[in-house]
Every structure is written in structure tokens, then in C-alpha cells.
Amino acid sequence: MTEPVDEHDLQAYADGKLPEDRHAAVAAWLAAHPDDAERIDNYRQLAEELRSTYQGVLDEPVPERLRRALHPARARRFALVAMWVAFGAALGGIAGWQLHAGWRPAPGPIADTGAAMARRAAVAHAVYSPEVRYPVEVRADQEAHLVAWLSKRLGAPLRAPKLDAVGYSLMGGRLLPGDNGPVAHFMYQSERGTRITLYVRTEAASNQETAFRYAKEGNVRVFYWMDRKLGYALSSADIGKDDLFKVANAVYQQLNP
Amino acid sequence: MNEAQRLVELIPRLRRYARALVGDRATADDLVQDTLERAWAKLHLYRRGTDLRAWLFTVMHNVHVNRVRASRVTDPLEDEMPELAQRAPQGDALLVRDLDRAIVRLPAEQRAVLLLVTLEEMSYEQVARTLGIPIGTVMSRLSRAREKLRAMMLGQPLAAKLKVVK
Numbered sequence: 001m002t003e004p005v006d007e008h009d010l011q012a013y014a015d016g017k018l019p020e021d022r023h024a025a026v027a028a029w030l031a032a033h034p035d036d037a038e039r040i041d042n043y044r045q046l047a048e049e050l051r052s053t054y055q056g057v058l059d060e061p062v063p064e065r066l067r068r069a070l071h072p073a074r075a076r077r078f079a080l081v082a083m084w085v086a087f088g089a090a091l092g093g094i095a096g097w098q099l100h101a102g103w104r105p106a107p108g109p110i111a112d113t114g115a116a117m118a119r120r121a122a123v124a125h126a127v128y129s130p131e132v133r134y135p136v137e138v139r140a141d142q143e144a145h146l147v148a149w150l151s152k153r154l155g156a157p158l159r160a161p162k163l164d165a166v167g168y169s170l171m172g173g174r175l176l177p178g179d180n181g182p183v184a185h186f187m188y189q190s191e192r193g194t195r196i197t198l199y200v201r202t203e204a205a206s207n208q209e210t211a212f213r214y215a216k217e218g219n220v221r222v223f224y225w226m227d228r229k230l231g232y233a234l235s236s237a238d239i240g241k242d243d244l245f246k247v248a249n250a251v252y253q254q255l256n257p
Numbered sequence: 258m259n260e261a262q263r264l265v266e267l268i269p270r271l272r273r274y275a276r277a278l279v280g281d282r283a284t285a286d287d288l289v290q291d292t293l294e295r296a297w298a299k300l301h302l303y304r305r306g307t308d309l310r311a312w313l314f315t316v317m318h319n320v321h322v323n324r325v326r327a328s329r330v331t332d333p334l335e336d337e338m339p340e341l342a343q344r345a346p347q348g349d350a351l352l353v354r355d356l357d358r359a360i361v362r363l364p365a366e367q368r369a370v371l372l373l374v375t376l377e378e379m380s381y382e383q384v385a386r387t388l389g390i391p392i393g394t395v396m397s398r399l400s401r402a403r404e405k406l407r408a409m410m411l412g413q414p415l416a417a418k419l420k421v422v423k
Contacts, residue, residue: 008396011403015374017381043403046356046410047375050277053356054376057273063286066268069293070261132261132300139301171301193298 121233122217136172194238
């Protein structure tokens with residue numbers, strides 16, 4: 001015996017987790033300590049009994065509700081995609097009519113109240129929020145890189161608001177194409193798995209500030225507003241208007257301290 | 258095989274662990290369901306190539322702790338099961354003969370360690386990582402869990418003490 005046998009050795013012995021030489025050494029020690037030998041033998045018997053008691057559970061058919069628990073997003077995704085397709089068709093109709101009428105985007109702040117942005121944001125939310133593996137392009141563990149990258153592409157200093165106080169943590173973000181150029185898209189998630197997205201675009205033409213406006217596109221709720229150079233839209237399909245409003249307030253306060 | 262398929266394959270093991278952890282079947286499956294829903298929502302946080310089973314059992318552990326807290330079930334984590342001594346009816350009734358009933362009488366934190374080691378046959382390091390505790394704590398909880406279980410099942414030190422109390 002080189003090392004004295006301690007309780008850790010005895011537990012590992014009972015679990016058959018010791019290397020061969022140490023196992024032999026502990027066995028020899030136990031031969032000289034009958035009380036401990038009996039105790040460890042009891043542990044082994046109990047472990048055996050425990051395994052055999054619950055062995056049967058492994059062979060039970062898995063209830064359907066447990067299988068379904070792994071695919072809650074699927075039902076939601078179908079609903080969102082349906083909404084998106086319907087919306088796309090509507091957009092196509094509008095665009096066709098506008099082209100027919102020789103429509104051109106009117107300059108100035110009056111033409112764009114942000115409603116178009118809200119629709120864009122709702123679509124982006126519908127497309128990306130049900131994603132399981134790739135909800136974001138750059139994850140929150142690289143937040144500094146994410147914010148620097150998006151700020152550079154939008155040509156404006158951005159910040160990803162911290163929403164932990166209202167129960168949401170940053171998952172990450174991505175770059176999207178928008179009407180006026182690149183758009184920054186941040187995604188947040190709550191403990192319960194509900195998601196919200198923040199869509200941020202530059203407002204090249206306008207320099208206005210607006211109050212919160214609310215829109216509902218399919219099952220996606222959106223609060224949107226403009227704050228000088230930037231336009232914001234906060235979307236969720238998972239939470240109600242009041243809860244979303246609270247988050248929108250938190251975002252606004254963070255960005256305008 | 259993708260993570261979703263691997264999660265499906267792990268369901269029977271989650272159920273086995275949950276059954277031993279909480280005792281009855283319906284509650285155990287509720288726990289499994291909550292765990293799977295949460296795991297699904299958090300799957301983007303799982304780092305590919307790491308131990309998916311350990312990750313999943315960590316999710317289950319957290320869900321379980323939250324459920325116990327929320328429901329205020331009398332299952333305080335530091336409970337040293339004084340109820341066994343207080344209830345003390347008479348004679349042989351003191352001995353808990355059924356292993357499953359004995360298991361749920363263990364303090365929750367010791368029970369989790371014992372079950373991960375015994376049913377899941379995890380290494381002590383894996384148990385430490387899964388439960389987020391130091392390995393020394395794993396060993397001491399394992400040791401105490403086994404001794405209590407042995408006392409309950411074999412009516413040795415603890416039962417002997419109870420008889421004296423009576």
C-alpha cells in the first residue's frame with residue numbers, strides 16, 4: 001500500500017471507478033477491515049437494486065406529449081410562415097398597384113411614418129425568431145464585436161440594450177437588408193423561451209422623433225418609433241401588447257438615458 | 258445525427274432519472290416535459306461537440322430546482338430528513354422497505370448525486386459539471402446519501418437510534 005485508503009477510494013470502489021491497480025489495493029485494504037467491507041458491499045448491492053428498480057422505465061413507450069415537447073416551434077413556425085406568405089402576397093399587390101400608378105417614394109418625413117418599417121420588422125421576426133440552431137448570426141458572447149460590426153455597417157453608433165431588468169437576455173444579432181440600406185436585428189429571449197427582436201434602421205431622410213406606435217401583423221405585435229437618425233421596431237409573437245410595451249419602454253430608456 | 262434526434266434518444270433516460278428523483282410517474286413526466294421544452298428553447302446555447310447528456314441533465318436539474326421552489330413542496334435542499342425520527346410509529350414499521358420510497362426520502366441534493374452516479378453511471382467529474390458543484394461536494398453528498406439509504410434499507414445505525422428514542 002502506497003497511499004492510505006480514504007472515503008473517496010471506497011466510494012469509487014463501490015462504483016467500480018478505480019483504476020485496476022488502485023482497485024486491487026483497496027480490495028486488499030478491505031480484506032483487513034471487515035466492517036468497511038460490509039458497508040461497501042451494501043452500497044454495491046443498493047446500487048444494483050436501484051438500477052434494477054428503474055430499469056423498466058427505459059423500456060416504457062415514451063408518451064406523445066414528451067415527444068411533442070421537443071417541437072413546439074414547429075406549430076408556431078407554420079403559423080408564422082403562413083402569415084408571412086399572406087403578407088408577401090399583399091405587398092406584391094400593393095407594389096403592383098404602386099408601379100401601375102407610376103408611384104415613386106416621396107421624400108421627407110411625412111410619407112414614411114414607420115408603418116413600412118413595422119411590417120418589415122414583423123416579417124424579420126417571423127422568419128428568424130422560430131430558428132432553433134441559427135436564430136442569430138453573431139451570438140451574445142461576442143456582443144462587442146456584434147455591436148461594432150453593425151454600427152459600422154449602419155454608419156451610426158448602435159447599442160444593444162440590456163433588458164435583463166424586464167426578463168430578457170440578448171441572444172445575439174444579425175445584419176438584414178432594409179429599404180434604406182443595412183438593418184441591425186437583435187434578438188432577446190426570456191427564461192421561458194419567449195423571444196423578442198429589435199429592428200434598427202437608419203433614417204436617412206428624416207430627423208424626427210415620434211411617440212411609440214403599435215401595429216399587429218398576423219400574430220406579431222410591433223411597437224415602433226423614430227429617434228432622430230434611427231428607427232426602431234420591437235416585435236414579438238410570444239407576448240401580449242402590455243408586456244411588449246414594457247419592454248419597448250425599457251429599450252427607449254436605455255437608449256435615451 | 259442532429260441534436261434534436263439525440264435529445265429524443267435521451268428521453269427514456271431523463272424519464273428514468275426523473276422517476277427516481279420525484280417518485281411518481283405523472284409528476285416525473287411533467288418534469289421531463291418542462292425539461293424538454295426548456296432544452297428546446299435553449300438549444301442554441303448548447304455548444305456543439307460537448308456532452309449533450311450532461312447539458313440536458315443540467316437543464317433538468319435547474320428545472321427541477323425551480324419547480325420545487327415554485328410549488329413550495331416540502332423538499333428543502335438542506336433537509337436532513339428529521340421527519341423520519343419524528344413520525345416514528347412502532348417497531349418494524351420504522352424501516353422503509355421499498356427502495357423507491359427510501360430514495361425520495363433522501364435530501365434532494367444527495368438524491369441527485371446518487372442517481373446520476375448510480376443510474377446514469379456518470380463519472381464524478383460529469384456529476385460535478387452537471388450539477389454545478391465542486392467534486393468534493395459530489396463525493397461528500399454521495400457518501401452521505403449511501404449511508405442514509407443503507408440505514409433506511411437495512412435498519413442499521415439510524416433505525417437502531419430510533420428504537421432507543423422510542
